[in-house]
Amino acid sequence: MNTVQRTxxxxxxxxxxxxxxxxxWNLVELLQNRFxxxxxxxxxxxxxxxxxxxxxxxxxxxGCLYLAALVDGAEVVTIERAADGDGLDAVQKAFIECGxxxxxxxxxxxxxxxxxxxxxxxxxxxxxxxxxxSGNLCRCGAYPEIIEAVRRAARMRKSTS
Ligand code: FES
Ligand code: FES
Numbered sequence: 001m002n003t004v005q006r007t008x009x010x011x012x013x014x015x016x017x018x019x020x021x022x023x024x025w026n027l028v029e030l031l032q033n034r035f036x037x038x039x040x041x042x043x044x045x046x047x048x049x050x051x052x053x054x055x056x057x058x059x060x061x062x063g064c065l066y067l068a069a070l071v072d073g074a075e076v077v078t079i080e081r082a083a084d085g086d087g088l089d090a091v092q093k094a095f096i097e098c099g100x101x102x103x104x105x106x107x108x109x110x111x112x113x114x115x116x117x118x119x120x121x122x123x124x125x126x127x128x129x130x131x132x133x134s135g136n137l138c139r140c141g142a143y144p145e146i147i148e149a150v151r152r153a154a155r156m157r158k159s160t161s
Pocket of ligand 1: 041043047048051052053064
């Protein structure tokens with residue numbers, strides 16, 4: 001059966017792109033099937049785990065529930081662009097230095113959510129950290145290290161600003 005596709009144009013990791021998408025595709029399907037970007041993964045598919053986190057116009061969204069066609073005209077950033085130029089950004093460095101992962105399946109989502117948190121609240125309280133990350137699940141249970149990594153990233157960002 002042929003599905004009518006819609007052409008959308010948007011900015012993906014700093015580059016202007018276009019793609020034809022079936023109307024039922026979600027954002028993860030668009031990134032994986034049209035751009036071979038696999039950092040946002042679909043796990044629960046129900047908006048519960050945060051593995052599919054993507055930034056759309058600077059706001060973290062759950063890619064599994066976000067219709068691909070809605071990014072028409074938007075600015076989309078995935079974990080593949082999280083680096084600072086050729087190097088790691090403060091959040092990525094802090095996650096490595098704190099050992100804030102085991103299998104790493106959840107890590108892209110946590111990193112992008114942490115980036116949004118620190119953009120909005122450069123010096124977050126522990127309650128704010130827990131609140132912002134409450135939609136991200138880590139099956140390996142690396143939560144103490146993740147919270148420490150967020151604190152460390154905040155300090156690193158402050159010391160370079
Ligand atoms: S896969 Fe999207 S929230 Fe779990
Ligand atoms: S590090 Fe394995 S799910 Fe989080």
